[in-house]
Amino acid sequence: MAKKKTRTSKKATTPRKKLSFTLSKQQKIILGSFLFLLGIALIFSFISYVFTWQTDQSTIGLLSERELESENWLNKFGAYLGNLFIYDGFGVAAFILAFLITLTGVYYFFDYAKKQLFKFWFWGILVMLWLCVFLGFFTSDTNIWSGVIGFELNDLSQDYIGLTGTILLMIFLAIFYMVVRLKLTPEKVGTALKRTKKDIASDFTAEASEASGTASDIDQTDYEKDVLEAVTVEKEEDLSEEIIEEPVLKTTSEEINHSGDDVQMEVEETREEEMVEDSLSKKLVEDFGEFDPTLELSNFKFPTIELLKDYTGGKGITINQEELEENKNRIVNTLNNYKIGIANIKATVGPTVTLYEIVPEAGIRISKIKNLEDDIALSLSALGIRIIAPIPGRGTIGIEVPNKNPKIVSMRSVIASPKFQNAEMELPLSLGKTISNETFVVDLAKMPHLLMAGATGQGKSVGLNAILTSLLYKKHPAEVKFILVDPKKVELTLFNKIERHYLAKLPDTEEAIITDTNKVIYTLNSLCIEMDDRYDLLKDAMVRNIKEYNTKFKARKLNPNEGHRYLPYIVLVIDEFADLIMTAGKEVETPIARLAQLARAIGIHLIIATQRPSVNVITGIIKANFPARIAFRVTSKIDSRTILDSSGADQLIGRGDMLFTQGNDLTRLQCAFVDTPEVADITDYIGSQKAYPDAHMLPEYVGEEGGTNLDNNIEERDKLFREAAEVLVIAQQGSASLLQRKLKLGYNRAGRIIDQLEAAGIVGPFEGSKARQVIVPTIEALNQLLDNEHNDN
Numbered sequence: 117m118a119k120k121k122t123r124t125s126k127k128a129t130t131p132r133k134k135l136s137f138t139l140s141k142q143q144k145i146i147l148g149s150f151l152f153l154l155g156i157a158l159i160f161s162f163i164s165y166v167f168t169w170q171t172d173q174s175t176i177g178l179l180s181e182r183e184l185e186s187e188n189w190l191n192k193f194g195a196y197l198g199n200l201f202i203y204d205g206f207g208v209a210a211f212i213l214a215f216l217i218t219l220t221g222v223y224y225f226f227d228y229a230k231k232q233l234f235k236f237w238f239w240g241i242l243v244m245l246w247l248c249v250f251l252g253f254f255t256s257d258t259n260i261w262s263g264v265i266g267f268e269l270n271d272l273s274q275d276y277i278g279l280t281g282t283i284l285l286m287i288f289l290a291i292f293y294m295v296v297r298l299k300l301t302p303e304k305v306g307t308a309l310k311r312t313k314k315d316i317a318s319d320f321t322a323e324a325s326e327a328s329g330t331a332s333d334i335d336q337t338d339y340e341k342d343v344l345e346a347v348t349v350e351k352e353e354d355l356s357e358e359i360i361e362e363p364v365l366k367t368t369s370e371e372i373n374h375s376g377d378d379v380q381m382e383v384e385e386t387r388e389e390e391m392v393e394d395s396l397s398k399k400l401v402e403d404f405g406e407f408d409p410t411l412e413l414s415n416f417k418f419p420t421i422e423l424l425k426d427y428t429g430g431k432g433i434t435i436n437q438e439e440l441e442e443n444k445n446r447i448v449n450t451l452n453n454y455k456i457g458i459a460n461i462k463a464t465v466g467p468t469v470t471l472y473e474i475v476p477e478a479g480i481r482i483s484k485i486k487n488l489e490d491d492i493a494l495s496l497s498a499l500g501i502r503i504i505a506p507i508p509g510r511g512t513i514g515i516e517v518p519n520k521n522p523k524i525v526s527m528r529s530v531i532a533s534p535k536f537q538n539a540e541m542e543l544p545l546s547l548g549k550t551i552s553n554e555t556f557v558v559d560l561a562k563m564p565h566l567l568m569a570g571a572t573g574q575g576k577s578v579g580l581n582a583i584l585t586s587l588l589y590k591k592h593p594a595e596v597k598f599i600l601v602d603p604k605k606v607e608l609t610l611f612n613k614i615e616r617h618y619l620a621k622l623p624d625t626e627e628a629i630i631t632d633t634n635k636v637i638y639t640l641n642s643l644c645i646e647m648d649d650r651y652d653l654l655k656d657a658m659v660r661n662i663k664e665y666n667t668k669f670k671a672r673k674l675n676p677n678e679g680h681r682y683l684p685y686i687v688l689v690i691d692e693f694a695d696l697i698m699t700a701g702k703e704v705e706t707p708i709a710r711l712a713q714l715a716r717a718i719g720i721h722l723i724i725a726t727q728r729p730s731v732n733v734i735t736g737i738i739k740a741n742f743p744a745r746i747a748f749r750v751t752s753k754i755d756s757r758t759i760l761d762s763s764g765a766d767q768l769i770g771r772g773d774m775l776f777t778q779g780n781d782l783t784r785l786q787c788a789f790v791d792t793p794e795v796a797d798i799t800d801y802i803g804s805q806k807a808y809p810d811a812h813m814l815p816e817y818v819g820e821e822g823g824t825n826l827d828n829n830i831e832e833r834d835k836l837f838r839e840a841a842e843v844l845v846i847a848q849q850g851s852a853s854l855l856q857r858k859l860k861l862g863y864n865r866a867g868r869i870i871d872q873l874e875a876a877g878i879v880g881p882f883e884g885s886k887a888r889q890v891i892v893p894t895i896e897a898l899n900q901l902l903d904n905e906h907n908d909n
């Protein structure tokens with residue numbers, strides 16, 4: 117149900133955007149000129165009304181009588197408007213309204229930003245009301261000064277708060293306006309007053325000096341300079357003190373002293389300059405709204421909750437008192453055998469296991485219980501017992517005992533949970549339920565990569581499906597893309613149906629789901645290129661991660677013509693990693709390690725699952741970069757240590773029972789169960805909707821296909837070898853795609869030629885996503901090199 121709610125709210129927001137009408141340039145000019153002229157007409161009619169209203173009283177309201185003449189400049193119509201707005205309205209304050217309409221016309225005509233205009237209207241109306249009420253004070257009956265509204269408002273106010281109250285209210289409103297709108301402060305008023313005083317004083321001085329024969333039209337500073345010069349000259353010439361300048365000099369030196377300590381300095385408030393880019397983006401957002409990545413598939417409907425089955429039959433967890441009692445007695449007896457007394461015991465019933473929390477009697481050392489862990493587990497003799505001594509942060513000892521009748525946690529229940537529905541995460545995953553029956557939701561974007569391991573048949577594939585389903589229920593096709601690697605060829609085939617919605621693939625490939633090892637290598641390298649590209653875009657946009665980048669892009673602050681684009685998250689899922697490592701080794705490990713180390717900020721996340729959690733599959737370098745791990749049941753303690761760095765996974769009971777860690781604590785979870793038919797229904801539901809023309813394209817990667825043997829065998833060289841060499845030497849760029857373009861080659865052949873050129877020492881070695889270096893600098897040098905080769909042979 118909760119899911120439905122979110123959908124409706126999403127829908128509700130989309131049409132609103134469509135309804136918000138925007139005017140074309142022409143419409144704005146027409147509207148602008150109309151409003152401007154209307155405003156001017158009002159101003160004219162108001163001005164004339166002020167003088168002619170008494171004579172025109174008889175014509176008011178008689179618009180239909182054609183013969184009737186009015187003295188108003190706009191005749192009967194003007195008199196009518198004047199009467200409506202001034203006499204019956206706001207009095208002379210109605211001029212403000214006419215000005216506002218004129219101003220609105222100007223704004224529309226020149227297409228200025230409307231934000232400022234709203235401010236004008238808001239404050240204009242307030243001032244108009246204030247003014248008409250204010251003028252209402254001085255009138256005893258309705259008149260053209262305050263108008264009916266001003267008079268009546270004043271009257272009303274006086275009836276309630278009296279004359280004094282009204283005056284105080286008016287003063288308060290005036291102060292409010294000056295402080296909020298005009299930003300006046302007592303200091304500013306003080307400074308302004310002082311300045312006026314000074315101006316008057318200087319005027320006075322100037323006049324005085326005029327009287328004493330000095331030029332009066334020079335400004336104050338020039339005048340000061342002149343006087344100072346005069347003083348110096350006087351000293352030099354050692355003249356006597358009876359010179360006429362003396363009184364003036366005194367005034368001037370006083371002025372100079374003022375400029376030191378007494379003169380107040382006004383600090384002008386500086387405003388941040390708007391950046392051109394900012395105002396441009398603001399305008400774009402005003403005109404077109406924020407960029408909406410989901411627009412192309414705006415009618416996309418998220419799968420409904422009804423597509424998922426409820427395996428619990430609507431019932432929650434039932435507590436079996438007998439079983440609880442029995443287990444409690446066994447635990448107490450077993451611990452007593454080891455002379456461990458129990459002060460307190462508490463049970464939390466989960467879907468598959470029950471946690472018994474024990475507080476040992478005072479004086480019993482936890483290390484004793486820890487040492488006896490295995491013995492206690494043996495004495496309790498049940499599969500799946502896990503002892504946690506102590507439970508971190510609680511100071512109790514936990515013993516997890518499997519329930520006799522475990523409950524399936526259906527995907528439906530976790531998807532419908534408010535925790536998942538309200539999750540404000542980038543990539544929320546609803547993995548299952550904790551031992552205390554709470555839905556467990558984590559953010560893949562924060563992990564940032566996930567390693568999953570477990571013996572065969574313990575629930576890995578179901579776990580992967582649960583992860584993918586979570587994302588399908590929460591993310592629009594524009595926001596996330598999957599790259600699915602499925603060497604087993606059967607597990608993920610269902611997702612083929614959503615290829616054009618959610619999958620990403622290499623250009624020129626048929627199938628989006630990758631089953632072939634070679635293609636995996638290509639895809640991983642292509643992802644590395646995508647990663648480098650994305651880092652360049654982030655650098656260019658001066659942001660630190662994909663979230664900031666996309667926000668900036670949505671606000672139209674990044675120009676798509678400069679290569680900027682909305683970046684969807686990319687989730688790479690590899691279902692059987694062991695298989696890949698066995699067949700491709702370093703070729704897979706290196707790009708994976710690179711991606712794992714660097715891709716977190718740019719929205720590429722890896723989920724790797726493996727059946728064989730041995731050290732040659734989950735190597736140190738992989739482990740170091742995958743802090744988040746999920747372990748299903750494994751067969752040995754060693755395997756458990758390989759995955760989790762601690763034992764525990766060997767004591768799980770299978771069927772989705774799992775341990776999750778994000779680098780610190782282990783959390784035992786029951787994985788949500790989603791069956792293949794449910795996944796099929798979801799993918800059908802999505803697949804039947806309008807899709808993008810193709811899957812999301814990854815950048816092209818040109819690999820070293822055709823063997824990496826660097827034998828410099830002249831006979832076996834391609835026919836186009838020499839031509840290719842010339843192309844690269846001229847361009848000074850060792851790229852296979854350049855050869856493909858210039859010589860119209862397929863990429864396999866171009867790759868082979870590049871290898872031969874490398875063997876011949878013309879281009880340098882492979883450098884990942886960068887083009888190779890060209891070693892030969894000029895065509896002459898190339899000819900010389902190739903001729904020498906022939907001579908040698």
Ligand SMILES: Nc1ncnc2c1ncn2[C@@H]1O[C@H](COP(=O)(O)OP(=O)(O)OP(=O)(O)O)[C@@H](O)[C@H]1O
Nearest residue numbers: 524571572573574575576577578771772787788789
């Ligand atoms: N969360 C779960 N709740 C209940 N049952 C489950 C759960 N997960 C798995 N199972 C049961 O275990 C069976 C095997 O699960 P799954 O196919 O996911 O195993 P796997 O680890 O992927 O095996 P393999 O590695 O051979 O593909 C399922 O068919 C289902 O009956």
